[in-house]
Amino acid sequence: MQNYIARSIESKIRERLLGAPRKLIILYGPRQVGKTTLVEHILHQIPDKRIKRLNADSTPITDILSSRNPEKLRLYLSDADILFIDEAQRIPEIGLNLKIIHDQLPELRVLITGSSSLDLANLTEEPLTGRTWSCKLYPFSAQELAAHFGIAEYDLRLEEWLVFGSYPETLLWSSSHEKARSLIELSSAYLYKDVLELANIRHSSKIRDLLKLLSFQIGSEVSYHELALKTGLNTQTVERYINLLEKAFVLKVVGGFSRNLRKEISRKKKIYFYDLGIRNALINRFAPLNLRDDIGALWENFLFMERIKYIENNFLPANHYFWRLKTGAELDLIEEQNGQITAFEFKFSKNKSKTTPPPSWQQAYPKATFQTITRDNYLAFAGVRG
Secondary structure, three states: OOOOOOOOOHHHHHHHHHOOOOOEEEEEOOOOOOHHHHHHHHHHOOOOOOEEEEEOOOHHHHHHHOOOOHHHHHHHHOOOOEEEEEOHHHOOOHHHHHHHHHHHOOOOEEEEEEOOOOOHHHHHOOOOOOOEEEEEOOOOOHHHHHHHHOHHHHHHOHHHHHHHOOOHHHHOOOOHHHHHHHHHHHHHHHHHHHHHHOOOOOOHHHHHHHHHHHHOOOOOEEOHHHHHHHHOOOHHHHHHHHHHHHHOOOEEEEEEOOOOOOOEOOOOEEEEEOOHHHHHHHOOOOOOHHHOOOHHHHHHHHHHHHHHHHHHHOOOOOEEEEEEEOOOOEEEEEEEEOOEEEEEEEOOOHHHOOOOOOHHHHHHOOOOEEEEEOOOOHHHHOOOOO
């Protein structure tokens, strides 16, 4: 495929699709992030298999796949080795029918995609217990783009990633104006379709107001109560909306790290955007970095999400938090991996690099390691290796 950018997870998906034990493969991710392109690339590399591709928008196909009729399903699918269903959440009772397909057609391999975990997870979780393997596709990672363009070019384009993000759509355009226009269209399309329609939310203006407020608070602790006051919603509704936005791959909610020390704050949350281009589109701010007052927030969001992409794309076990004391001492990211705790501080300016964490952190967690991430070392932090 011409101009195809390889994704970190594709070899693992292919291995799981063809290997043992046989599992139903579920690929989650936002709309327009490249799920179909990735699946087609994987299937193109399996020429010796009979592949049936199904469009969930087709009524006759939807009727068959929602029939709960083993004979009908077996008759329709018996001529395939691999079944690919795109946007499977649109099919009624897809979970129960996939269970029938999995149990009644033991030689058939199945791969499905879903642009929202709001409903697909709910539809498949209980009926398919023990039968699935799921993974998530993010906007392009630093690791993927650096492998495609080269490390030097990726680093030279750092400002582009901070302002316009890394959705596949933005890479098709050369001018800043075209990138901004595509992001504004994309943000409206997928936010409203996945969050408003699928979650049956009526107050579109309220959820957009909430997203705009959150856009100005990336890197800061958020209070659901304060957000409720500013949007005119109640606190429970704000919490519900944020939960839905996280399940729709718009936001990433991070909790505070605590080992029950009295002064540590662990109840509040920080919220990041999956993609900075979407964040900037919501507030229509695409100015270059030298004209911005939010570089620190952009840098923190960028680094946090690049670390998440690196960890999840490489299937590494890790938990992530932030840390702050009531005295004000804080660290941007705490990563807990295989029993080892690592603290990170993010600084866009190379001249502000710290060599040690706050003394209160050192006293509480003397075995933890610490690192400041700047423009000098961010690539290794994001998994890019020379």
